[in-house]
Amino acid sequence: MNDFESGVSVENVFKQCKQQANLIEIRFEERIGSEIVVVNKNVETIKDIAISGGNVSAFVSGGRGFVCFNDPKQIAKYCEQAIKQALLMDAELKKLSTRKPQTSLNVSPIEDVIKNDTDENPLDISQREKIALMKEYTNLILSFQGVRSATVDYTDMMVHKHYFNSNGSNIEQEITRASITALAVAKKGDIVEQAWAVNTSVGGFKIMRKLYDNMSETARRVVNLLDAKTAKTKNCPVVLHPAFAGMFVHEAFGHLSEADNLLRSKTLQRKMKIGTVVGNKVLNIVDQPTLRKSGCCSYDDEGIQHFRTVLVKEGKIDGRLHSCRTAMQMGENPTGNARAVDFGFPPIVRMSSTYIDEGDWTFEEMIENVREGVYLRLPRAGMTDMKGQFVLGSQESFQIEKGNIGSILRNVSIVGNVFNALKNLEAIGNDLKLVDASCTKDGQAGLPVSYGGPHIKIKNMLVTGA
Amino acid sequence: MFVFEKALAYALKYNSQAEIFCEKREDTHIKFRNNALDFVGAKHLDGISLRIIRNNKLGFSSATYAEPLRETSPEHVHIIRRLVKNAIATSKFGHIAHFSFPSKIRGTSVRILDNHLAEADEKECIAIGEQTIDSIKRFNNKVKSSIEIQKMNNTVYIANSNDTSYSYSKTVMSIEITSSINLKGNIIEIHDSWSSCSKIDHEKLVKSICYELEMLTSLKTQKIDSMLTSTIFMPKATYALLYPLRMSINGKFAHKGLSRWTGKIGKKVSSNKIWIFDDGTLDSAPGSAPIDDEGVCTQKTSIVMQGVLKNFIYDLQSAGEAETQPTGNGLREFLTPPSPSTTNLVIPSGKISSADIIESLDTGILISQTLGVGQASTSSGLFLVDIGLGFKIENGKIVSRVKNAVVNGNIFDSLNNISSLSKETEYKYGAWIPSLCFSKMAVKAK
Numbered sequence: 001m002n003d004f005e006s007g008v009s010v011e012n013v014f015k016q017c018k019q020q021a022n023l024i025e026i027r028f029e030e031r032i033g034s035e036i037v038v039v040n041k042n043v044e045t046i047k048d049i050a051i052s053g054g055n056v057s058a059f060v061s062g063g064r065g066f067v068c069f070n071d072p073k074q075i076a077k078y079c080e081q082a083i084k085q086a087l088l089m090d091a092e093l094k095k096l097s098t099r100k101p102q103t104s105l106n107v108s109p110i111e112d113v114i115k116n117d118t119d120e121n122p123l124d125i126s127q128r129e130k131i132a133l134m135k136e137y138t139n140l141i142l143s144f145q146g147v148r149s150a151t152v153d154y155t156d157m158m159v160h161k162h163y164f165n166s167n168g169s170n171i172e173q174e175i176t177r178a179s180i181t182a183l184a185v186a187k188k189g190d191i192v193e194q195a196w197a198v199n200t201s202v203g204g205f206k207i208m209r210k211l212y213d214n215m216s217e218t219a220r221r222v223v224n225l226l227d228a229k230t231a232k233t234k235n236c237p238v239v240l241h242p243a244f245a246g247m248f249v250h251e252a253f254g255h256l257s258e259a260d261n262l263l264r265s266k267t268l269q270r271k272m273k274i275g276t277v278v279g280n281k282v283l284n285i286v287d288q289p290t291l292r293k294s295g296c297c298s299y300d301d302e303g304i305q306h307f308r309t310v311l312v313k314e315g316k317i318d319g320r321l322h323s324c325r326t327a328m329q330m331g332e333n334p335t336g337n338a339r340a341v342d343f344g345f346p347p348i349v350r351m352s353s354t355y356i357d358e359g360d361w362t363f364e365e366m367i368e369n370v371r372e373g374v375y376l377r378l379p380r381a382g383m384t385d386m387k388g389q390f391v392l393g394s395q396e397s398f399q400i401e402k403g404n405i406g407s408i409l410r411n412v413s414i415v416g417n418v419f420n421a422l423k424n425l426e427a428i429g430n431d432l433k434l435v436d437a438s439c440t441k442d443g444q445a446g447l448p449v450s451y452g453g454p455h456i457k458i459k460n461m462l463v464t465g466a
Numbered sequence: 467m468f469v470f471e472k473a474l475a476y477a478l479k480y481n482s483q484a485e486i487f488c489e490k491r492e493d494t495h496i497k498f499r500n501n502a503l504d505f506v507g508a509k510h511l512d513g514i515s516l517r518i519i520r521n522n523k524l525g526f527s528s529a530t531y532a533e534p535l536r537e538t539s540p541e542h543v544h545i546i547r548r549l550v551k552n553a554i555a556t557s558k559f560g561h562i563a564h565f566s567f568p569s570k571i572r573g574t575s576v577r578i579l580d581n582h583l584a585e586a587d588e589k590e591c592i593a594i595g596e597q598t599i600d601s602i603k604r605f606n607n608k609v610k611s612s613i614e615i616q617k618m619n620n621t622v623y624i625a626n627s628n629d630t631s632y633s634y635s636k637t638v639m640s641i642e643i644t645s646s647i648n649l650k651g652n653i654i655e656i657h658d659s660w661s662s663c664s665k666i667d668h669e670k671l672v673k674s675i676c677y678e679l680e681m682l683t684s685l686k687t688q689k690i691d692s693m694l695t696s697t698i699f700m701p702k703a704t705y706a707l708l709y710p711l712r713m714s715i716n717g718k719f720a721h722k723g724l725s726r727w728t729g730k731i732g733k734k735v736s737s738n739k740i741w742i743f744d745d746g747t748l749d750s751a752p753g754s755a756p757i758d759d760e761g762v763c764t765q766k767t768s769i770v771m772q773g774v775l776k777n778f779i780y781d782l783q784s785a786g787e788a789e790t791q792p793t794g795n796g797l798r799e800f801l802t803p804p805s806p807s808t809t810n811l812v813i814p815s816g817k818i819s820s821a822d823i824i825e826s827l828d829t830g831i832l833i834s835q836t837l838g839v840g841q842a843s844t845s846s847g848l849f850l851v852d853i854g855l856g857f858k859i860e861n862g863k864i865v866s867r868v869k870n871a872v873v874n875g876n877i878f879d880s881l882n883n884i885s886s887l888s889k890e891t892e893y894k895y896g897a898w899i900p901s902l903c904f905s906k907m908a909v910k911a912k
Contacts, residue, residue: 036559039722043559047803048527048552053511066507071532078510085506085588092503092592131559149724185724185845192726192845233692233910264499264612267653344509383838387653391852391872393841411848413841415872415912462912464850464874 004030004052005162008072014166017079021058021086024079024166027301028054028072029343032123033157038134040142040149046127049157053343058082063089066346107304107324107334109168114298115175118204122156122178125205130154133208134180137215141184144219146226149185152215154178154208161301169303177202177294177448179436182215184222193410195222195378195395200294200436200448221378221396228410231397231465237373238414238461239366242433244394246451247379249285250354250439252390252418254451257287257311257319258337258349258441259326265386271419276317279422282359285312287321289336289352293450294436299336301347306336311354323349341444348442356453359428366427366457373400374412374463379437388418414461421458429454473514473546474625480554483519485567485626487759488512489800492619496591500610501599506588513801514545518553519566524783525557528801564786567626573634573756574764574794577749580664583637584619591615594641594668601672602645606679611645624761632761638752639666645675647682654682656855657835658702660893663750678834678855681864688858688866690911696830696859696885697873697907698823701892701899703833706840706849707877708811708897713844714878715742715769716806717778717795721788726847726878730775736881738773739816746794746809753810753896760796760804767793773881781806811897816887820901823886825862831909832857832864833873847878853909870912880904 005028017024030052037045055068056078065085067078134152141150156178163171179200186193197218201207240248255261262269289296289306299305302324310318322330323338326349338347367375375398382392393413399406434452441447470486477484490512497505515528527549531542595613602609618638625631640661646653656678658671699707710726719725727735746764748754755764760782768776780788781796781804796804824832833856840851856868888901 034556043561045561045803046526046556046559048556049801050527050529050548050552051513051801052530063503064505066505067510068508069510070512070530071510073532081508085508088588088592089503089506092596096502127555127559149722187723190726192724194843194845265653344511346505346507380843381841383841385655385837385854389837389852391837391841391850393850411843411846411850413850415850415852462910464872464910 004028005054005072008075010164013076013079016076017083018166020083021060021166023059025057025302026054026075026164027343028162030160031157031342033155034127036127036130036134036154037151038131038138039151041135041138043131055343055346056082057346058086060086061090062093063087065089068344107167110303110305111170112172112299114173116202118176120205122176122205122208123158137182137211140212140215141182141219144223146186146188146223147184147219148187151183153181163299163301163303165303171299171303173297173299175202175297178205178208180208180211182218184218186222186226188226191226193222193225195225198436202292202294202296224408225396225410228408231374231409231412231463233462233464235460235462237370237457237459238463239370239373239375239400239455239457241375241377242431242452242454243435244376244379245356245453245456246435247382247392247437249356249453250351250437250449250451251382251384251392252388252421253285254287254351254354255384255441256386256388256418257321258351259320259322259330260349261386262320263326263329268386271388272317272320274317274319277315278312278317278419279315279425281314282428283312283315283422283425284310284357285354286310286357287337287351287354291353291434291450293353293434295352295449300338301340302334302338304334304336304338306352309335321349321351323347339447341447345444348444350439350441350447351449353434353450355432355434355451356428356456358430358432358454361427361429363429363431363455366429366455367400367405368403370400371402374398374409375400375405376412376414384418390418391415409465411465413464415464416461421461424459425456426459427457429456431455470623470625473516473549474627476546477516477518477550477553478627480550481518481520483567483627485517485624485760487515487798488623490621491800494588494591494617496588496595496615498595498599498611498613500612501603503592503595506592508588511800514549515798515801515803516549516553517803518557519563520554520557522563523557524560524563525553525555526803527552527556530801561783563783565782567628568761569628569630571624571630571632571757571761572763573632574747576747576754576756576764578636578663578754580637583617583639583665586617591617598643598668598672601669602675605676606647609645609647609679611643614642616640624757624759626761630761632757634756636755637663640752641666641668641671643671643675645679647679649682661752662893663752663754681857682867685857685864685867687869690858690868690871690909692910694906694908696827696903696905697909698830698832698901698903700832700834700901701894703836703851704899704902705895706836706842706851707902708895709842710844710847710849710877712808712811715744715778717780717788718784718806720778721784724845727775731777733775734773735775735878736770736773737884739884739887740770740773740881741814742770743768743812744779744793744795744808744810745812748810751810751893751898753808755809758794758796758804759798762792762794762796764794764809779806779808808896813887813897813899815889815891815900818886818889820888820890823888823901823903824859824864827859827862830859831868832859842877847876848874849877850874872910872912873907874910875907880907
């Protein structure tokens with residue numbers, strides 16, 4: 001139990017309110033951490049973060065209500081408000097005869113306490129030491145000729161969550177994450193280029209001390225980009241680096257596997273029906289929250305235990321990601337993928353660590369027969385719509401010319417439809433790697449996730465530059 | 467507010483200058499999916515931030531708290547003491563302060579509180595959503611709409627060591643609509659949104675959506691070849707164009723040499739048809755307020771006038787570093803320190819209507835909405851948008867719908883190719899913006 005909730009009797013609240021609702025969930029959350037931003041050897045920002053809050057979800061027949069707050073002592077009042085909201089919603093749905101049950105599945109109550117182990121707790125490292133390390137990193141980036149600016153943004157956060165529901169579940173989880181985002185900017189005349197790298201640790205601070213190569217690589221990349229050519233817009237074979245393959249599988253496919261998105265579109269449900277062939281037999285796609293990466297946790301925010309979900313098995317749709325609510329609506333089992341970015345939001349279906357599983361090609365084999373193509377290395381940003389149309393941008397790409405990696409290209413994007421792209425996926429590499437990232441969905445920005453894959457080759461994609 | 471003054475006095479025991487910033491948020495959030503109510507939610511959040519200047523360095527800390535913050539409550543005394551202790555700890559390594567807190571906080575007169583909206587509860591917000599759905603269904607009962615309505619009541623209190631303080635309240639309502647229809651086996655989605663400090667005229671949004679639905683049902687879809695052509699971006703398709711612009715006018719980035727427009731004050735940066743302002747004094751605009759989040763009066767700042775760059779936007783710190791005046795643009799997210807951000811970006815309207823712009827074109831593309839918000843590079847200005855809803859113009863008329871095409875370009879270059887701006891403006895993505903017609907843009911078929 002954390003300090004925020006002490007003196008609050010959740011049992012009394014449930015006793016008072018239980019008869020009025022099918023299910024009540026109460027979540028308390030405490031976040032303690034810091035952020036340090038060093039720009040060009042100077043501390044630009046340094047802040048200490050201490051946020052506490054909670055929320056109540058109430059389910060009454062076809063309706064649900066949600067209230068979030070900072071004052072736990074008013075929990076009974078907020079519970080009443082959430083029940084009122086649920087009743088309001090139930091009454092509105094009755095008018096349309098579209099009332100669907102909102103209550104939880106019959107999940108046995110769970111009691112557990114989880115805390116992640118860290119080699120060095122980032123919160124125990126002094127600010128002086130963190131700043132000294134960030135300054136070393138910015139100095140290293142600035143030492144590369146052509147670099148105009150180096151920003152290193154360090155954040156650490158201990159998140160303590162306590163979940164209760166009126167069925168008897170009581171789960172405490174604590175996870176500490178640290179992350180460093182390095183941004184290098186280079187300028188030559190009117191050309192301004194950026195390169196960045198994100199590194200996250202759920203295992204402690206030690207890994208944060210070992211990022212010198214990563215910083216050098218970021219600096220080298222941004223300087224090289226100053227001389228990059230503009231890609232011609234064309235259809236051609238593309239090879240995706242593991243990090244870019246990860247963004248591809250997360251953005252273009254993963255979001256379509258989230259059951260709340262599926263439930264919004266009958267067309268998408270048809271395309272993503274279990275058993276549908278989406279690729280060749282060597283294609284396997286997995287979401288695995290138990291991996292010790294950025295997107296990991298033991299229980300989701302509905303108190304459901306995380307486990308590995310196979311989304312595509314040997315080329316066929318094999319599963320999807322669920323919350324309790326979507327599982328009930330689709331008559332399937334929950335998968336423990338309901339997460340909220342913080343207590344201010346209700347949990348929704350989110351990916352955790354999503355990746356394309358390994359095949360047996362080498363990178364060299366993939367490019368050797370490519371006369372003219374593009375190698376996309378690091379992701380910039382991506383988006384998709386619910387028809388599978390995607391646009392994915394790269395920080396750094398290269399020409400492939402007659403089986404060799406050629407000139408560097410700037411601001412390359414690939415545009416297409418995921419179902420066509422997966423059917424054209426002709427090689428899957430043997431070098432699986434996951435990277436840390438964050439995800440924005442339905443107004444909840446910055447949820448820690450990871451994604452990855454091995455190198456993959458798609459035989460025909462529209463590539464654009466500008 | 468007595469307790470906040472006590473918090474400030476406690477901070478000043480140990481520091482030469484201090485500022486308390488408190489924000490109280492009471493939000494209502496309603497969602498409809500496919501014409502049915504899907505979510506009803508509320509937020510009750512209170513946050514307090516402390517900035518200090520100690521030994522000429524900045525320190526910052528923040529915390530949430532439970533109202534009412536009582537001086538005598540042990541846990542609240544603990545919050546205040548912890549706030550001060552942490553701010554002092556961060557100041558040891560903080561940035562050198564290039565400013566002092568404002569000596570007297572006087573706010574600009576601006577209308578941002580609608581009392582009727584402030585009192586609107588979940589039931590009223592649900593009723594607005596239902597009325598919107600009913601209006602669209604009356605037009606075409608096969609259309610399914612998803613609507614998100616957020617109503618925010620904000621109260622801000624700021625006080626600093628110059629014995630000055632200010633408090634104001636604000637309401638904001640925003641509506642986002644996505645209406646979808648099955649057209650011969652293809653699901654077409656139309657998005658639109660609006661936000662305002664007063665109750666929104668949702669019928670205006672309905673009209674706009676129904677107009678596009680009508681166009682879609684009456685026009686054939688035409689494949690196009692890649693081309694350089696006149697391209698009109700309607701306001702709701704401009705996010706990817708505005709994003710690099712916002713970064714380029716940020717005084718903090720400009721001073722560090724990271725803006726495309728660094729060193730170009732007084733120089734021509736675009737066509738002389740382009741004027742750009744930042745205006746935090748517009749009545750009912752969501753970005754407006756009497757003061758910014760540092761107590762500096764908001765104002766109308768001329769950024770670009772007839773294509774010539776005049777100013778950047780600054781907060782106190784970046785203005786101090788650049789040895790210029792702050793522009794009332796020191797804004798915060800909940801519990802974060804301020805940084806230069808736009809209030810309401812304004813690109814004033816042109817002289818001719820959107821209809822007349824279309825009529826003036828022999829050939830062109832009209833982009834009504836993009837897939838997502840598009841992609842843009844803040845440093846280079848390069849952007850790429852996938853045309854979600856677009857139309858082909860031939861001989862001054864809209865002749866067909868366009869799909870499977872993308873548009874890319876560089877916003878800084880494209881601002882030199884602007885041929886006209888529409889008379890009509892809309893409030894989208896924090897900006898009042900007209901439709902923008904560019905004389906030459908690269909449209910590429912997929």
